Amino acid sequence: MSETLIEVRDIGKRYGNVIALSGVTTSVHAGEVTCVLGDNGAGKSTFIKILAGAHPHSDGELVVDGEPRHFTSPRDAQALGIATVYQDLAVVPLMPVWRNFFLGQEPTKGWGPLRRLDRETMKRTTSTELAAMGIDLRDVDQPIGTLSGGERQCVAIARAVYFGARVLILDEPTAALGVKQSGVVLKYIARARERGLGVVFITHNPHHAYPVGDRFMLLRRGRSMGDFPKSDLTLDELTAMMAGGAELEALSHELTAELGQDSEVAQTMSQDVKVLDT
Amino acid sequence: MTAATQATAADERVSRQSTLTRVLRRPEVGALVAAVAVFVFFAVQTEVFATANGASTWLRSASTIGIMAVAVAMLMIGGEFDLSAGAMTGFTGLAVGVMTTHWGLPIWLAILISLLLALALGVANGVMVIRTGLPSFIVTLGTFFVLQGVDVALTKAITGDVAIQGMSLVPQYDQPHAVFGSALDVNGGSLYVSVLWWIVVTAVATWVLLRTRAGNWIFAVGGAQTSSRQVGVPVARTKIALFCTTAGAGWLVGMLLLFTTSTVQSNTGIGQEFIYIICAVVGGCLLTGGYGSAVGAALGALIYGMTNQGIVYAGWDNNWLKAFLGVMLLLAVLLNEWVRKRAELAR
Numbered sequence: 155m156s157e158t159l160i161e162v163r164d165i166g167k168r169y170g171n172v173i174a175l176s177g178v179t180t181s182v183h184a185g186e187v188t189c190v191l192g193d194n195g196a197g198k199s200t201f202i203k204i205l206a207g208a209h210p211h212s213d214g215e216l217v218v219d220g221e222p223r224h225f226t227s228p229r230d231a232q233a234l235g236i237a238t239v240y241q242d243l244a245v246v247p248l249m250p251v252w253r254n255f256f257l258g259q260e261p262t263k264g265w266g267p268l269r270r271l272d273r274e275t276m277k278r279t280t281s282t283e284l285a286a287m288g289i290d291l292r293d294v295d296q297p298i299g300t301l302s303g304g305e306r307q308c309v310a311i312a313r314a315v316y317f318g319a320r321v322l323i324l325d326e327p328t329a330a331l332g333v334k335q336s337g338v339v340l341k342y343i344a345r346a347r348e349r350g351l352g353v354v355f356i357t358h359n360p361h362h363a364y365p366v367g368d369r370f371m372l373l374r375r376g377r378s379m380g381d382f383p384k385s386d387l388t389l390d391e392l393t394a395m396m397a398g399g400a401e402l403e404a405l406s407h408e409l410t411a412e413l414g415q416d417s418e419v420a421q422t423m424s425q426d427v428k429v430l431d432t
Numbered sequence: 433m434t435a436a437t438q439a440t441a442a443d444e445r446v447s448r449q450s451t452l453t454r455v456l457r458r459p460e461v462g463a464l465v466a467a468v469a470v471f472v473f474f475a476v477q478t479e480v481f482a483t484a485n486g487a488s489t490w491l492r493s494a495s496t497i498g499i500m501a502v503a504v505a506m507l508m509i510g511g512e513f514d515l516s517a518g519a520m521t522g523f524t525g526l527a528v529g530v531m532t533t534h535w536g537l538p539i540w541l542a543i544l545i546s547l548l549l550a551l552a553l554g555v556a557n558g559v560m561v562i563r564t565g566l567p568s569f570i571v572t573l574g575t576f577f578v579l580q581g582v583d584v585a586l587t588k589a590i591t592g593d594v595a596i597q598g599m600s601l602v603p604q605y606d607q608p609h610a611v612f613g614s615a616l617d618v619n620g621g622s623l624y625v626s627v628l629w630w631i632v633v634t635a636v637a638t639w640v641l642l643r644t645r646a647g648n649w650i651f652a653v654g655g656a657q658t659s660s661r662q663v664g665v666p667v668a669r670t671k672i673a674l675f676c677t678t679a680g681a682g683w684l685v686g687m688l689l690l691f692t693t694s695t696v697q698s699n700t701g702i703g704q705e706f707i708y709i710i711c712a713v714v715g716g717c718l719l720t721g722g723y724g725s726a727v728g729a730a731l732g733a734l735i736y737g738m739t740n741q742g743i744v745y746a747g748w749d750n751n752w753l754k755a756f757l758g759v760m761l762l763l764a765v766l767l768n769e770w771v772r773k774r775a776e777l778a779r
């Protein structure tokens with residue numbers, strides 16, 4: 155097995171007395187994609203915020219490169235090469251692609267009052283880095299807002315890769331995209347993996363996760379439903395676990411609302427959900 | 433190999449894009465067209481407008497407005513407003529006037545102190561905006577009223593007058609006068625040094641905006657503040673520096689006004705703050721931030737200066753200036769909005 159970059163053991167997060175996440179165990183390896191699946195409110199964002207250093211975890215262990223860590227700021231995570239591409243992508247729509255690519259880490263030349271952006275390097279690097287990820291842009295000078303959602307997502311990924319990310323965390327990169335655009339993004343996730351990065355791919359769509367994933371961690375209502383290598387799980391099983399859980403749960407809620415908590419049917423249903431949960 | 437072929441293919445598609453579209457997408461194009469139109473109009477309509485003598489007057493009025501408009505444009509690109517910018521021009525001029533004519537401070541020292549006061553007020557504006565998260569519109573409206581009160585009341589309390597008197601009798605007055613208030617004789621007209629300052633300020637601002645890291649950050653904090661912070665742009669530092677820039681520009685204009693006319697009124701600059709914003713918007717700045725140009729703002733000020741004086745030369749009622757400004761502003765806002773939509777929409 156390839157180098158283990160991150161290991162998460164029994165990790166949990168409490169916000170006051172709200173338990174947003176508990177008992178989550180998984181790992182991220184170089185050149186592999188770890189998928190985190192779950193419905194809305196399952197705790198996916200909470201989980202990646204722990205990895206990204208946005209919130210410290212309250213239970214369990216986070217081990218990076220064999221050393222236990224407790225991130226207190228995103229900088230801690232960034233310093234270890236853990237880069238996060240959030241859903242809003244952290245881009246400035248009206249600025250050209252090449253300015254966005256280097257935003258916050260602009261290379262300069264000259265000194266004193268003549269210290270200026272190294273525009274040639276910036277534009278050339280943007281082009282070549284995007285090309286290396288297989289992104290074919292008309293023009294790096296166009297405002298990034300004119301790119302399609304998928305292209306923007308890819309620029310954000312390419313940027314993270316260029317700036318030395320070893321672990322790339324993607325928060326629902328395909329959630330707002332159509333089928334074709336999602337395909338494009340999945341292709342770049344595969345590219346990043348080929349380049350040896352460890353990828354954490356958050357999604358609620360098993361059909362997006364399965365083709366690119368090497369390992370699947372399922373979350374439901376803040377609890378882990380298990381952590382499976384691809385060899386242990388077929389797409390059908392994955393889909394069944396996702397859909398089955400969600401449907402049962404929704405139905406159970408509906409019934410409880412309709413028939414009252416004490417009704418026999420509702421109780422059986424919620425029993426079933428609990429069984430699936432464990 | 434594939435990358436190389438792709439790059440060539442990409443280049444071909446770029447060249448197929450019309451160069452005209454690219455030029456038209458520059459923020460300052462609208463202002464340039466309008467400036468040429470206004471110039472031609474008054475040059476044809478009046479005798480004096482296009483003479484050296486006529487031009488020296490409208491260039492001078494455009495220059496001081498222009499310096500402020502450029503600084504305000506940078507701040508607006510950074511996503512903020514400074515309503516205290518106009519009162520600042522009066523405040524700094526009055527400060528130097530009072531310190532020299534009434535307290536007998538050496539003139540250069542007074543000039544330096546007034547600069548430090550301006551920068552301190554700029555920092556105060558910036559810190560208040562950043563710390564409270566309140567709109568800068570409200571915060572600097574507060575600073576504006578404070579400055580207005582101080583300008584008028586304090587000047588009156590100290591000097592017993594509404595203007596600075598006897599400035600030219602201050603020892604070494606000639607030195608700052610040469611730097612801030614002199615004029616060159618060109619072809620029978622006067623080229624005021626403020627016009628040179630205006631050009632320098634516009635050039636430096638353009639350089640900063642387009643060629644430096646700071647410029648990149650200014651566009652970024654105005655365009656998407658949260659995103660900028662996420663990628664490590666020093667948001668607070670950038671914004672505070674911008675408020676210092678408008679305050680510093682206010683100081684420069686204060687000096688230009690004081691040493692060109694050797695006096696300054698206690699109400700100088702009050703009411704001008706919106707003119708600066710209008711010039712910046714006419715020059716292509718978006719009110720929502722993240723987009724605009726220093727050259728555009730300078731052109732906006734040129735349009736203002738030309739119209740202001742052109743109406744006088746044409747012998748019209750001066751109030752037409754206001755109506756004209758309103759029309760320009762509306763046209764500019766519509767044009768800018770259209771440009772922004774085009775820039776933001778996927779093709």
Ligand SMILES: Nc1ncnc2c1ncn2[C@@H]1O[C@H](COP(=O)(O)OP(=O)(O)O)[C@@H](O)[C@H]1O
Nearest residue numbers: 169172174192193194195196197198199200201
């Ligand atoms: N800052 C917070 N304070 C309190 N509860 C929170 C906070 N953030 C998330 N939660 C709760 O934790 C749960 C998981 O949320 P989240 O991780 O955002 O889910 P997902 O990203 O899978 O949709 C939700 O029930 C949410 O209400």
Ligand SMILES: [Mg+2]
Nearest residue numbers: 195198199200
């Ligand atoms: Mg989420």
